[in-house]
Amino acid sequence: MAPALVVLAIGIVVPAAILVTMSFWSRKGLGFDMTPTLANYRRILDEPIFGAFLARSFTFSGIVTVLTVLLCYPMAYYVAFHVNSRKMLWIVLITLPFWMSYLLRVFAWKVILGYEGVINASLLELGLIAEPLQVLLYSQTAVIVTLAHAWAAFAILPMNVSLEKIDRSLLEAATVLGDGPATRFLRVTLPMSMPGVLAAVFLIFIPTMGDYVTPALLGGPDGAMIGNLIQLRFGPVNNWPMGAALSVVLALWIAAIAAVFLVLNRTAQSRLA
Amino acid sequence: MSEGTYIRRPNRALGIYAVVFLVVLYLPILFIPLFSFNQSIHVRLPIEAFSLQRYHDLFRRPDVWNALGNSLRVGPAVAVVSTVLGLPTARAIARHRVPGRSALVTFVMLPLVVAGIIFAVALLIFVNRLGVPLSLSTVALGHLVICLPFAVATLLPRFEGFDEALVEASAGAGRNPVDDLLAGDVAERAARRGGKPPADLHGLVRRIHRGAVPVGNRTHAAHPHLDAAAVPARGALGPGAVHPHPAVLGRARLCRASDRADRRARDARGRSRRAMSGAGVLISIRNAVKAFGRLVAVDDVSLDIRQGEFFSLLGASGSGKTTLLRMIAGLEATTSGEILIDGRPMSRVPPYRRPVGMVFQHYAIFPHLDVRGNIAYGLRRQGLSRAQSDALVEEMLELVKLPGYGARRPNQLSGGQRRRVALARALILRPRVLLLDEPLGALDRQLREQMQIELVRFQRAVGITFVFVTHDQEEALTLSDRVAVMADGRVLQVDTPDGLYEAPQSRRVAGFVGTMNFLQARVAARSAEGATLEIEGLGRRDIDAGCLPRHAGGALCLAIRPERLALRRSAPDAGVPAVAGTVEARVYPGERSHYHVRVAGRDAPLAVSAQNASRLQDAPVGEGSRVWLTWGDADLIPLDPD
Amino acid sequence: MDVVDRIEAVRNGRLGRRGFTRSLLAAGVGIVAMPLAPRRGRAQTSARGTYFTWGGYDIPELFGPYQQKNGALPNFAVFGGTEEGLTRIKAGFVVDVAHPCNASLVRWRDTGLFQPIDTARLSNWPGLIPGLAELEGNAAEGGKVWMAPFDWGQTSVTYRADLFEVEGEESWDMLWDSRYAGRLGSLASGGDAWWVGAIKAGVDFREIATDDAFDRIAAVMREQRPLIRVYTDDTTSLEQALAAGELVAAMTWNASATLLRAQGVPVRFAQPKEGALTWVCGVMIHRDAPNIDRACDIIDSLLGVEAGRFIIGDYGYGHANARSFEAFDDAALAALGLSRNPAAILEAGHFQVPQDREFETRMAELFEMIKAGF
Incomplete structure (x- = not known):
């Protein structure tokens, strides 16, 4: 296991250390002024855009996470409990779309949500709308829908794993002890699948917090997220130290949310028990 | 062993949801190939200008091939290296529960819990500060760092699952650390009692049975099934006899006709000794059939189980005994026939409304609840106050000799303790009948014998009818008032243990018992x-x-x-x-x-x-x-x- | 699947753990080492040159002569905006030839990652429109140039003639027309949009870096922002949206209008009364270009008449080679909004003035903030 640790050290620790260091630098001409300064962090505190974007990203990711987990749980449950002989096929079917480039899937949604896209065309055809809906594309809706679709497999797989792991005799035990299907689900299946739900929440929430591709392509002017701000600092804005500071703040923000969530979860678990 | 059809009853709504889900999942993906043939500026359906032009252009372009080649190099390389590095890491994490393990896991999983962009940015800066030009290698390194945790995360449960499988396999063979642990537990408890180690267990069993249940098994098969009078004193035989047989000494006709009469008498005695309130039929199984598709697991079984009886279903695996037990519990629906409990037909009664308790083969203790939570599980429906329920739980803990264990987590319990929790959990509801599915199956012999004593003592104490499934004929004969021998889904013979031993009706029963x-x-x-x-x-x-x-x-x-x-x-x-x-x-x-x-x-x-x-x-x-x-x-x- | 099989094998005890790990490691190292080793450091040493360019220029039509001489097309690498391209170059991406424009020429040059071009090695250099190479900051020692001009054109408004009702003359005001709120599009890059804002705000390009200019431009950009449906550098998105009627007018380059007209979409490429934004783009040779001859071949091919005709006819851009225009009559050129005399076009509009890095960063930061709604 040592080689893995070395790779991770080189790949994670060192870059992370440099990232943090750079966040205390400032931009100077073509290079950097390496005098440590808190200027970047002060700007993040002072200028409303950064806080607003962190909040917006949190909202977006939160909605995406809740939506995805809620929509995917029944699917994970179905595969775990009601698919017997072709389980592998179902898992492959669920994962297959995710073998496709993320970018392509984002573009695919552009086709569906577009002005002349499938949804607008169908609604027009049905006479439900007179004009194509503009709110579908280049909007926050588009970002949320696309992200939810893109991360579905990441929600299903861990939840499915933890549902599969539930010993069926526990459910039978609950039944024999007097629980009907609904009570049994709430008292055994759900609490026991919580690790999977938690994993799904983390697997979706964290990457979507930092996503910038989907908002850039589908979000329109109001759909941008914190990731876009960071990305811009390394692109056109060309202020790497500021980008580094933003990354550090984002990482801390995510860590804080994750910590709160973990604590909540632990309390919930112990209360359940 | 088969998974419950009750739990897996098809759910149409869920099925429809799953199909719709897949459609929505695939819909966007299907548009990608479709629109690749679109030559029009309009991205709409129906496609106006179908053309292969884009493909034609694509294949002429060297950058496309170049990019494809890069992908084909980076992808497999990263996959292989992540797997190679991830495998031992996952294995080490899964195997060695060392201190600092969780910190290690967190570290390895870090890229998963840090948004991708932060990583990309950090790597970009890193590579930039190193002065290394961006190349396929840097791309590969970036991917490696992101993929390695994925590799570890996916492999980890495999390794952990691997261990479980091993443990289970060795449990079947009767040799595993768990058993050693349990054996130690028994010896330790014996020592604490100040009594002798569990050597003469069968003697104990016999004392408990007080002759009501004869012990017929290989180790004690010499004389237990004969009336004492018929047993000659040892050593009264001539020196030539290695083992003298009573039949040699006198004319003791013991064949079936008279034997049956004998047995009836003995049964009556046994029952009267039980002093049960009534020896009526509690469970009546009438022509019960269970078919899983073409496989008939239980084939036209009819039998009556009496009030207060310790009744065993004995058979090899696949004989249908567990299925029959689960049919009584309602966990398997009867294909045809009827099961009555207390005269009430059960076919329309869901398992959660049947007056039965059940102890599962691996006890099915809820791991997310502590011992108290497990035992009180079924009480919730009864609307007791917290205090009442706690009192009942304490009472049950006393009964199963686990006082003070209420706050323990299931993973802190030994196998024997778990079994007792399972018993307590079932019995706290005062079921009319307790169904036990090979609860002693995975234990080694010494421990099993100890548990048998406990079980019998227990049944005496609570006075509840036990229906006990086992593949171990010795166990069935030792414990039971009556035994139904099953094979291929049918009941071959229902009889008292000595009846089965002395007067098997068929070659299969005879061959199975002893x-x-x-x-x-x-x-x-x-x-x-x-x-x-x-x-x-x-x-x-x-x-x-x-x-x-x-x-x-x-x-x-x-x-x-x-x-x-x-x-x-x-x-x-x-x-x-x-x-x-x-x-x-x-x-x-x-x-x-x-x-x-x-x-x-x-x-x-x-x-x-x-x-x-x-x-x-x-x-x-x-x-x-x-x-x-x-x-x-x-x-x-x-x-x-x- | 193979990995799974092998895991299975380990599980079944057929393959020892160490043997398994070793065999996989060998395979992995093999894959990594084999293709990556020759690629480290210097870029492709393959037989092909790499052309780092804007989307839309990565097409075989521009490389007929190169293909004849070298037997294959060059490699293409595409960037969506000047800054993106520059960032990648600075990050160590080694190419043979890159394709920046006059406004950023100085900044690309100042990275120190490019070398002057010996024009004597370019067979098509003599055909160049006189004066086109005389861009600010382009002259290098010994009569060499940093950037060989290749194409030139305008940033203006492409609008749907059938959907957009022009009040009076065509003007930049069209992109500030509140009647069409939510149906206007813009290029996302400040390299175009900010300068357009300067035209709209009446800022002289020579003074674009002043605080006053920043304030005035920011004000008009903030005014425009609620009207804009999408800011993007993906011209295809703008073209599709214009074709669909989702947008009725958008800031584009010549090519978008030309492409849409070719598809039968009734669009016009406006000649705003305030003047369009004009630019000249060209090609530069990377300092570490592995093969100068091949780099020159790429440039020569781009400056050739064949490429020129395509650039003019299909994209509606001006080409650097005067002879490329011979295939078109005046009417055809007028329809494309072009002229044989680039000065007539370039000077009629507002020609971008190179700015320093401070300006670019300040502008980009401010403009991104405005686009985000702050």
Whole structure:
């Protein structure tokens, strides 16, 4: 296991250390002024855009996470409990779309949500709308829908794993002890699948917090997220130290949310028990 | 073993949801290939200008091939390296529960819990500060860092699952750390009691049973099923007898007709000793059938289980015993037939409304609840106050000898403690009947015997009807008031343990319960009192009519237990049934000796079992020795043809 | 699947753990080492040159002569905006030839990652429109140039003639027309949009870096922002949206209008009364270009008449080679909004003035903030 640790050290620790260091630098001409300064962090505190974007990203990711987990749980449950002989096929079917480039899937949604896209065309055809809906594309809706679709497999797989792991005799035990299907689900299946739900929440929430591709392509002017701000600092804005500071703040923000969530979860678990 | 059909009842709404889900999942993806043929500026359906132009352009472009080549290099390389590095890491994490393990896991998983962009940015800066130009290698490194945790995360459960599988496999073989632990637990408890280690367990069992339940098993098969009067004092025999048999001494006709009467009497005695409020039928199974598709797991079973009875379903795996038990619980629906509990038909009663409790094979303790939560689980429906429920739980903990264990987590319990929690959890609801599915299956012999004592004592104490599933005939005979022997989904025989042992009705029952010699016989002549049989290996014998199956034709099958054949070094007196043979093999497990004796007129050697009655009395009968076998004709059991 | 099989094998004890790990490691190292080793450091040493360019220029039509000479097309690498391209170059991406424009020429040059071009090695150099190479900051020592001009054109408004009702003359006001709120599009890059804002705000390009100019431009950009449906550098998105009628007018380059007209979409490429934004783009040779001859071949091919005709006819851009225009009559050129005399077009509009890095960063930061709604 040592080689893995070395790779991770080189790949994670060192870059992370440099990232943090750079966040205390400032931009100077073509290079950097390496005098440590808190200027970047002060700007993040002072200028409303950064806080607003962190909040917006949190909202977006939160909605995406809740939506995805809620929509995917029944699917994970179905595969775990009601698919017997072709389980592998179902898992492959669920994962297959995710073998496709993320970018392509984002573009695919552009086709569906577009002005002349499938949804607008169908609604027009049905006479439900007179004009194509503009709110579908280049909007926050588009970002949320696309992200939810893109991360579905990441929600299903861990939840499915933890549902599969539930010993069926526990459910039978609950039944024999007097629980009907609904009570049994709430008292055994759900609490026991919580690790999977938690994993799904983390697997979706964290990457979507930092996503910038989907908002850039589908979000329109109001759909941008914190990731876009960071990305811009390394692109056109060309202020790497500021980008580094933003990354550090984002990482801390995510860590804080994750910590709160973990604590909540632990309390919930112990209360359940 | 089969997963419950009750739990897996098809759910149409869920099925429809799953299909819709897949459609939505795939819909966007399907548009990608579709629109790749679109030559129009309009991205809409129906596609106006179908063309292969884009593909044509694509294949002409070197950058496309170049990019494809890069992907084909980076992808597999990263996949392979992440797997290679991830495998040992995952394995190490899964295996070695070292301190700091969780910190290690967190570290390895870090890229998963840090948004991708932060990583990308950090790597970009890193590479930039190093002055390394961006290249495929840097791309590969970036991917590696992101993919490695994925590799570890996916491999980790595999390794953990791997361990579980191993543990289970070795549990089946009766050797695993868990068992060692449990065995230690038993010895320790014995020591604490200040009593002797659990050596004479069977004696204990017998004391508990007070004769109500005879113990019929290999180790104690010498004499338990005979009336005391019929058992001669040891050593009263001539020196020639390695193991004298009562039949040799007197005419003790013990064949089926009289035996049945005997048994009825004994049953009545046993029941009266129980002092049950009523010995009525509690569970009545009528023509129950369970089919899984074409496989008929339970095939037209009818039997009655009485109030307060310890009733066992005995059979090899696949015999349908567990399925039948689960049908009683309602976990499997009956395909046809009916099961009544207390006279009430159960087919429309869901499992959660049936008056049954159940102890599962692996106990099915809820891991997310502590011991108290587990035991109180079923109380919730009864609307008790917290205090009432706590009091009941404490009472149950006392009963199962786990006082003070309420706050323990299931993973802090030994196997035996878990079983007791499972018992308490089921019994706190005061079910009419407790169903037990091989609860002692995975334990080693010593521990199992200890548990058997506990179980029987327990059943006595609570007075609830037990239906016990086991594949272990010794266990079934030891514990039960009555046993149903099952094979291929059918009940072969329902009887008391001694009935099964002494008077098996069929060759299969005879073969399943204990060791048995089967002998083909031919009716040579019939008379008013009986018949003269030509018995394979034993020669010509006169048999009472009462001992013959009514429908016996020209040929029939007889059986005799190995311990009913007595081994002698010298020829017996005339008039005693005997046959000469040669010892082919001898096994000496301790208490008894087992011989294979070759006799004339029979292909297979006869199995003979003799008590090693006294130390140093005789030189052992060695292999190749010339011996004589004697028996009482009453010990010949005529069997129904299978 | 193979990995799974092998895991299975380990599980079944057929393959020892160490043997398994070793065999996989060998395979992995093999894959990594084999293709990556020759690629480290210097870029492709393959037989092909790499052309780092804007989307839309990565097409075979521009490389007929190169293909004839070298037997294959060059490699293409595409960037969506000047800054993106520059960032990648600075990050160590080694190419043969890159394709920046006059406004950023100085900044690309100042990275020190490019070398002057010896024009004597370019067979098509003599055909160059006189004066086109005389861009600010382009002259290098010994009569060499940093960037060989290749194409030139305008940033203006492409609008749907059928959907957009022009009030009076065509003007930049069209992109500030509140009647069409939510149906207007813009290029996302400040390299175009900010300068357009300067035109709209009446800022002289020579003073674009002043605080006053920043304030005035920011004000007009903030005014425009609620009207804009999408800011993007993906011209295809703008073209599709214009074709669908989702947008009625958008800031684009010549090519978008030309492409849409070719598809039968009734669009016009406006000649705003305030003047369009004009630019000249060209090609530069990377300092570490592995093969100068091949780099020159790429440039020569781009400056050739064949490429020129395509650039003019299909994209509606001006080409650097005067002879490329011979295939078109004046009417055809007028329809494309072009002229044989680039000065007539370039000077009629507002020609971008190179700015320093401070300006670019300040502008980009401010403009991104405005686009985000702050």
